[in-house]
Amino acid sequence: MDLMSGTSWLSDEEQRVWRDFSAAVNMLRAHLEAQLQRDAGMPHAYYEILVVLSEAPGRVLRMSELASATRSSRSRLSHAVARMEASGWVRRESCPTDRRGAFAHLTAAGLAALEDAAPGHVEAVRASLFDALTPEQMRRLGEISAAIRDRLAPRCAEAEAEEMERLEDGERAGG
Amino acid sequence: MDLMSGTSWLSDEEQRVWRDFSAAVNMLRAHLEAQLQRDAGMPHAYYEILVVLSEAPGRVLRMSELASATRSSRSRLSHAVARMEASGWVRRESCPTDRRGAFAHLTAAGLAALEDAAPGHVEAVRASLFDALTPEQMRRLGEISAAIRDRLAPRCAEAEAEEMERLEDGERAGG
DNA sequence: TACCCCTAGTTGAGCCCTCAATCATCTTCG
DNA sequence: CGAAGATGATTGAGGGCTCAACTAGGGGTA
Numbered sequence: 323m324d325l326m327s328g329t330s331w332l333s334d335e336e337q338r339v340w341r342d343f344s345a346a347v348n349m350l351r352a353h354l355e356a357q358l359q360r361d362a363g364m365p366h367a368y369y370e371i372l373v374v375l376s377e378a379p380g381r382v383l384r385m386s387e388l389a390s391a392t393r394s395s396r397s398r399l400s401h402a403v404a405r406m407e408a409s410g411w412v413r414r415e416s417c418p419t420d421r422r423g424a425f426a427h428l429t430a431a432g433l434a435a436l437e438d439a440a441p442g443h444v445e446a447v448r449a450s451l452f453d454a455l456t457p458e459q460m461r462r463l464g465e466i467s468a469a470i471r472d473r474l475a476p477r478c479a480e481a482e483a484e485e486m487e488r489l490e491d492g493e494r495a496g497g
Numbered sequence: 498m499d500l501m502s503g504t505s506w507l508s509d510e511e512q513r514v515w516r517d518f519s520a521a522v523n524m525l526r527a528h529l530e531a532q533l534q535r536d537a538g539m540p541h542a543y544y545e546i547l548v549v550l551s552e553a554p555g556r557v558l559r560m561s562e563l564a565s566a567t568r569s570s571r572s573r574l575s576h577a578v579a580r581m582e583a584s585g586w587v588r589r590e591s592c593p594t595d596r597r598g599a600f601a602h603l604t605a606a607g608l609a610a611l612e613d614a615a616p617g618h619v620e621a622v623r624a625s626l627f628d629a630l631t632p633e634q635m636r637r638l639g640e641i642s643a644a645i646r647d648r649l650a651p652r653c654a655e656a657e658a659e660e661m662e663r664l665e666d667g668e669r670a671g672g
Numbered sequence: 673t674a675c676c677c678c679t680a681g682t683t684g685a686g687c688c689c690t691c692a693a694t695c696a697t698c699t700t701c702g
Numbered sequence: 703c704g705a706a707g708a709t710g711a712t713t714g715a716g717g718g719c720t721c722a723a724c725t726a727g728g729g730g731t732a
Contacts, residue, residue: 329615329616329619329620330619330620330623331619332619332622332623332627335635335636335639336623336627336635338639339635339636339638339639339642340622340626342639342642342643342646343626343638343639343642345568345642345646346641346642346643346645346646346649347522347526347642348568349568349645349646349649349650350645350649351522352568353649355690356690359690365717365718367718367719368718384680385680385681386679386680386681389681393520393523393524395719395720395721396680396681396682397681397682397683397719397720397721397722398718398719398720399681400681400682400683401682401683401718401719402718402719404682404683405717405718417680420679420680420727420728421726421727421728422679422680422681422725422726422727422728423679423680423681423727424680424681424682440504441504444504444505444506444507445504445505447507447515448505448507448511450645450648450649451515451518451645452507452511453648454644454645454647454648454649455641455644455645459637459640459641459644460510460511460514461510461514462634462637462641463514463518463638463641464510464513464514464517464518465634466521466630466634466637466638466641467514467517467518467520467521467522468517468521469629469630469634470521470524470525470625470626470629470630471517471520471521471524472629473625473628473629474521474524474525474528474625474629475524530720531720534720540687540688542688542689559710560710560711561709561710561711564711570689570690570691571710571711571712572689572690572691572692572711572712572713573688573689573690574711575711575712575713576688576689576712576713577688577689579712579713580687580688592710595697595698595709595710596696596697596698597695597696597697597698597709597710597711598697598709598710598711599710599711599712
């Protein structure tokens with residue numbers, strides 16, 4: 323058997339679903355990103371950071387926890403928080419018990435920025451997503467999303483683990 | 498009545514659906530983007546351009562048509578095609594009947610790059626999306642996606658039209 | 673103590689995207 | 703014809719993201 327014929331291509335229906343899904347998601351993302359950027363002067367990723375911080379006890383979180391809560395890489399979060407600190411929305415403080423660590427505090431200005439941004443964003447989400455769906459579709463979308471999330475979440479850990487093994491094993495395979 | 502109380506916030510269920518959806522979509526995008534970048538050395542946006550071009554009659558398309566087929570801005574497409582031309586995947590040619598216009602041709606190298614990239618990408622889509630869903634969920638996702646797409650597609654045109662009107666009308670509203 | 677490895681976080685380069693401005697050309701209409 | 707405006711496409715600046723390298727501090731072991 324050869325490689326190409328081993329590939330299982332998408333059926334017509336799968337292809338149609340994939341293209342519609344892709345189009346819908348791209349348009350939705352672009353729409354919400356533009357709304358937030360235009361009306362609140364922040365990218366959606368920063369909005370999510372503000373939301374997570376605002377819900378944390380004391381409105382403080384370790385950088386690592388903030389990264390995993392926003393499903394973001396440390397690097398990305400670090401860049402983002404640096405910029406948000408320059409905007410006065412977040413303040414960084416080093417951890418006394420582990421001097422490698424850092425806390426990210428939501429400032430009053432950051433909370434205010436979030437409160438300014440939220441109504442417009444929520445309305446945009448409602449108008450572009452929920453208003454397009456029946457209640458049943460909304461419920462279905464929740465189930466489908468959870469299934470995709472649960473399928474993908476372990477993969478990230480797996481990928482890391484495999485990478486580890488590969489590095490540790492070196493090359494043992496001969497033929 | 499005041500502004501804030503006029504905001505209709507999301508219900509608990511809406512909020513849960515939105516967060517799951519958001520997480521699922523972000524993870525899926527990141528996963529597919531990384532797979533394509535790692536295994537084929539191209540971003541997903543470029544892959545889509547190659548797909549659309551490969552399906553066009555003669556494997557040629559006007560820049561504008563390519564832009565609208567990929568739901569991309571002219572600017573973005575222009576940058577992308579410039580880079581893809583440097584990779585030898587696309588060749589640009591000016592239109593003889595309208596000298597403002599340009600054609601984008603898929604080259605043999607571009608087609609080869611697409612054919613190399615496709616199996617891995619398709620398998621990633623299958624593994625991370627379709628394998629997570631039952632056949633019924635897949636069908637539902639298609640319907641939901643189409644609904645969102647149809648809801649958003651006219652909005653783009655509307656937004657432009659409103660922008661036009663706003664510019665033409667000037668400010669007539671006094672209060 | 674010295675060594676080694678692991679973890680927390682930052683940094684810089686390079687790439688892609690958006691926005692606004694620009695260029696060149698077509699079109700319309702007086 | 704000629705000026706004004708619309709259209710097709712490009713450009714450059716600025717910002718966010720990823721990847722890989724790096725800094726710095728913790729934790730175990732001999």
